[in-house]
Amino acid sequence: MFKFLLKGILRDHHRSLFPIVIVVLGVSLTVLAHCWINGILGDMIDFNAKYSTGHVKIVTNGYEDNMDQMPVELALGNVDELLAKVRKDYPKMEWVERIRFGGLIDAPDNKGETRAQGPALGLAVDLLSPDTKEVERLNINKSIVRGKSPEKNGEILISDELADKLKVIPGQIVTLMTSTMYGSMAMQNYIVSGTIKFGVTAMDKGAMILDITDAKYVMDMQDEVSEILGYFSNGIYNNVSATTVQNRFNAAYKDSTGEFAPVMLKLRDQNELASMLDYISRMISIFISVFVLAMSIVLWNAGLLGGLRRYGEMGLRLAIGEFKGRVYRSLIYESVIVGFIGSAIGTIIGLGAAFYLQEVGLDFSDLMQNATVLWPGVFRAKITLPAYYIGFIPGLISTVIGTMLSGIGIYKRQTAQLFKELET
Amino acid sequence: MDNSNIIQIENMWKQFPMGGGKFTALENINLTFGKGEFAGLVGPSGSGKTTLLNIIGSLDVPTKGSTIILDKSISDLTHKEAAQLRNHHLGFIFQTYNLLPVYTVFENVEYPLLLLDYTSDERHKAVLDALEWVGLSDKEKSRPAQLSGGESQRVAIARAMVKRPEIVLADEPTANLDAENSHHILQMMEKLNKELETTFIFATHDEKVIKYIRRKISLLDGKIEKDEHLEMGDRRPETGDGRPETGGRA
Ligand SMILES: Nc1ncnc2c1ncn2[C@@H]1O[C@H](COP(=O)(O)OP(=O)(O)OP(=O)(O)O)[C@@H](O)[C@H]1O
Ligand SMILES: [Mg+2]
Numbered sequence: 001m002f003k004f005l006l007k008g009i010l011r012d013h014h015r016s017l018f019p020i021v022i023v024v025l026g027v028s029l030t031v032l033a034h035c036w037i038n039g040i041l042g043d044m045i046d047f048n049a050k051y052s053t054g055h056v057k058i059v060t061n062g063y064e065d066n067m068d069q070m071p072v073e074l075a076l077g078n079v080d081e082l083l084a085k086v087r088k089d090y091p092k093m094e095w096v097e098r099i100r101f102g103g104l105i106d107a108p109d110n111k112g113e114t115r116a117q118g119p120a121l122g123l124a125v126d127l128l129s130p131d132t133k134e135v136e137r138l139n140i141n142k143s144i145v146r147g148k149s150p151e152k153n154g155e156i157l158i159s160d161e162l163a164d165k166l167k168v169i170p171g172q173i174v175t176l177m178t179s180t181m182y183g184s185m186a187m188q189n190y191i192v193s194g195t196i197k198f199g200v201t202a203m204d205k206g207a208m209i210l211d212i213t214d215a216k217y218v219m220d221m222q223d224e225v226s227e228i229l230g231y232f233s234n235g236i237y238n239n240v241s242a243t244t245v246q247n248r249f250n251a252a253y254k255d256s257t258g259e260f261a262p263v264m265l266k267l268r269d270q271n272e273l274a275s276m277l278d279y280i281s282r283m284i285s286i287f288i289s290v291f292v293l294a295m296s297i298v299l300w301n302a303g304l305l306g307g308l309r310r311y312g313e314m315g316l317r318l319a320i321g322e323f324k325g326r327v328y329r330s331l332i333y334e335s336v337i338v339g340f341i342g343s344a345i346g347t348i349i350g351l352g353a354a355f356y357l358q359e360v361g362l363d364f365s366d367l368m369q370n371a372t373v374l375w376p377g378v379f380r381a382k383i384t385l386p387a388y389y390i391g392f393i394p395g396l397i398s399t400v401i402g403t404m405l406s407g408i409g410i411y412k413r414q415t416a417q418l419f420k421e422l423e424t
Numbered sequence: 425m426d427n428s429n430i431i432q433i434e435n436m437w438k439q440f441p442m443g444g445g446k447f448t449a450l451e452n453i454n455l456t457f458g459k460g461e462f463a464g465l466v467g468p469s470g471s472g473k474t475t476l477l478n479i480i481g482s483l484d485v486p487t488k489g490s491t492i493i494l495d496k497s498i499s500d501l502t503h504k505e506a507a508q509l510r511n512h513h514l515g516f517i518f519q520t521y522n523l524l525p526v527y528t529v530f531e532n533v534e535y536p537l538l539l540l541d542y543t544s545d546e547r548h549k550a551v552l553d554a555l556e557w558v559g560l561s562d563k564e565k566s567r568p569a570q571l572s573g574g575e576s577q578r579v580a581i582a583r584a585m586v587k588r589p590e591i592v593l594a595d596e597p598t599a600n601l602d603a604e605n606s607h608h609i610l611q612m613m614e615k616l617n618k619e620l621e622t623t624f625i626f627a628t629h630d631e632k633v634i635k636y637i638r639r640k641i642s643l644l645d646g647k648i649e650k651d652e653h654l655e656m657g658d659r660r661p662e663t664g665d666g667r668p669e670t671g672g673r674a
Binding site: 001004007008011012015312313315316317318319320321322323324325326415416418419420422423 | 539
């Protein structure tokens with residue numbers, strides 16, 4: 001019987017072509033949207049984790065409340081002890097020190113007078129320890145546009161855009177003006193060893209990357225640092241594990257209060273990421289539901305038209321003794337076959353388009369100038385395992401629902417009318 | 425109950441609701457058919473031929489009285505049981521062939537067997553036999569659109585006959601055919617009737633059909649006016665075989 005249905009579908013283009021085209025359209029768009037949103041989301045999480053939030057992050061209570069302003073005066077104290085403790089308690093995670101700070105970079109002329117000046121977003125990481133993973137984590141070597149990565153203290157990287165603005169080239173000296181953690185003014189000269197472009201709009205505007213020891217020095221920090229970031233060793237954010245770690249850490253410190261008490265945040269809690277992620281996953285579900293609905297309605301109508309065309313066939317089948325449930329079911333089987341074929345084709349097309357967007361991407365950096373979340377400048381799709389089957393959900397559901405609705409007419413057929421209907 | 429009768433209709437009425445009241449389409453029908461009959465329901469338009477054929481075919485139920493088909497009371501069957509009765513024991517032939525256009529001749533004839541427990545080998549053999557009966561062995565791969573009207577109706581006959589049903593019901597089977605094709609398919613059905621002892625019941629007002637039938641049941645306004653066993657002389661001489669007629673009420 002399956003063979004029989006399949007033959008019917010393949011030979012009757014009216015029966016198969018339109019529904020398949022609809023399913024192909026809907027499925028390919030679903031697959032593409034899925035891959036694209038996934039890619040953007042994945043990149044966003046990845047960038048934020050690497051450059052800003054960590055998978056978890058330890059800061060002080062006071063720092064947490066004003067994180068946007070990166071207040072170095074609210075840095076964590078006793079960092080060596082704290083680091084030793086988390087490294088012992090969570091040995092599978094990697095823990096690193098970070099300082100983020102704001103400042104001004106001043107490019108002097110050859111007399112030492114200010115030639116150009118611009119605001120900079122300082123990010124101090126461990127660049128120089130022999131076994132540091134931060135250079136790799138921040139993808140520094142691949143992001144260098146001109147010059148090279150710092151090799152010793154006193155060397156920094158600045159964003160290529162900022163370098164252009166200040167007309168600074170690698171090898172030249174710039175002056176950083178910022179404040180110490182005690183609030184006094186601090187100035188320090190550095191050699192720009194290279195310029196950098198991460199592909200993250202917020203950072204490419206004015207980032208300055210320097211070694212953590214240089215930053216501690218200029219900010220008068222001893223055993224202090226503003227953030228300790230923790231990473232899962234596989235590099236992938238897992239909200240469940242992060243929550244476990246977070247709860248355990250915060251429970252241990254629940255008795256310490258005051259603005260210098262340490263507190264752990266997870267990635268989702270930072271930079272509006274939680275609401276952003278929720279928003280995006282809601283959008284995905286709405287998107288897919290709307291597609292299923294729209295496709296079901298279209299296919300329902302297509303089924304009704306098909307039903308008119310196949311009125312005689314259905315009547316004949318009822319007359320020769322196929323009972324209604326069986327005729328109905330065979331229509332559903334047909335719709336599953338059609339849905340499957342359409343979904344398979346749609347998935348292939350959707351994956352093809354997604355592959356293109358994965359390799360090439362679309363450049364939205366102009367739109368991202370003022371984003372607080374670290375959005376990737378180029379939106380790329382990402383093909384993940386679910387992309388291979390996710391399209392079958394709307395594809396099959398909509399064809400089956402469409403057919404179930406349009407096929408109800410079979411139950412309304414009066415067998416008593418069949419002879420008359422079949423005569424005309 | 426007389427067991428030699430495969431169809432037994434007693435005091436059967438069929439009424440349709442109409443406006444506030446009822447329209448009587450069949451009135452107190454008493455009829456029996458035995459195995460192997462070749463009978464026609466004859467009468468003017470609106471006399472109730474199709475309605476009666478519908479009830480015999482378990483497509484409709486009588487309003488009053490009893491209709492027993494192959495020991496089953498039509499009134500008591502569920503939809504599914506009625507479908508099963510049609511499926512196993514009844515064949516239908518329509519004025520407008522009603523072949524499934526996407527399937528080949530072979531597949532059209534095979535279709536009823538897919539609803540029954542035939543193995544694929546049994547189906548294959550049965551379909552080839554049926555196509556041979558109607559002389560279309562060479563057309564098994566054709567599509568309905570490639571066939572003439574006469575050939576299409578022969579496919580429909582093969583489809584009705586392939587499961588060797590006890591009863592074949594044919595409503596105006598020749599209405600769309602020219603004289604030559606009409607004679608051709610009537611001869612074919614007559615032959616099958618004799619070889620397989622299948623009971624054929626026609627609803628018709630076609631004189632050509634009336635020449636072939638051996639029993640003529642005349643309906644008028646829903647009543648049986650006459651039920652005649654036709655003499656050889658009424659029919660084309662070459663088809664007479666003189667076998668005894670059964671089950672008539674004169
Ligand atoms: N479902 C129905 N509802 C109401 N009246 C009906 C219905 N079916 C048939 N009738 C009426 O019953 C009468 C008999 O109809 P039937 O179709 O049996 O006639 P017929 O002898 O087959 O005619 P024809 O030669 O034109 O096919 C007609 O008057 C018809 O209008
Ligand atoms: Mg009629």
